[in-house]
Amino acid sequence: MGSDDALFGIHGTALQIRSQRMSMLASNIANAATPGFKARDIDFNKALDAATGQQAGSVDDAVEGNVGYRVPVESSLNGNTVELPVEQTQFAENAVQYKTTLQFLQGRVDTVMQALKGDQ
Template sequence: MSSDALFGIHGKALEIRSQRMAMLASNIANAATPGFKARDVDFTKALDAATADQPASTDAAVEGNIGYRVPVESSLNGNTVELPVEQTQFAENAVAYKTTLQFLQGRVDTVMQALKGDN
């Protein structure tokens, strides 16, 4: 049984969410860096690319769907990170990551029970 058959799109979704979390964390870490441009991944488009009929790798799907965030207010030093926006996006992504992880854990638990013959 392949992992795609077992986990469906959730395995790829977890990978994309993980990469997005790293990108958002980088934005937050560089909030005071002059000239830093905040980036984000369009999760829906990246997941669509990763699960298409001829799927791209999750790395390629993410790279192809990265965009720069347009700030509401520009800063004098050219930095486009708006800390409240980044923190909100990070928190929302973390909740979605945890939810996907819990779903996958449930699938693994079900398979383990089936293999053991537990009812």
């Protein structure tokens, strides 16, 4: 683990994983009409465990090891597995979780800044 773990805990890693997940979900949405496109997603909890557990590796390795293809509820004729409402919901949920993590980290930074300035 890095030197920022005492200050940020797992939240810095969580933010990186959420960012990569947001990109993947955005790609799914962007390719909703692409024939043969297979929607993918990151299992956030497994990726976080892989990145922060006893056998912790890099965030990129943890993410790559926990990417899976989405199984659609309804098959499309063109082989595309993107279900737009599902992807939009997952994207929105992930965005809220990303913002919450970011706000937590900002609070930690603000606390440290106040301590350094001697504010009470």
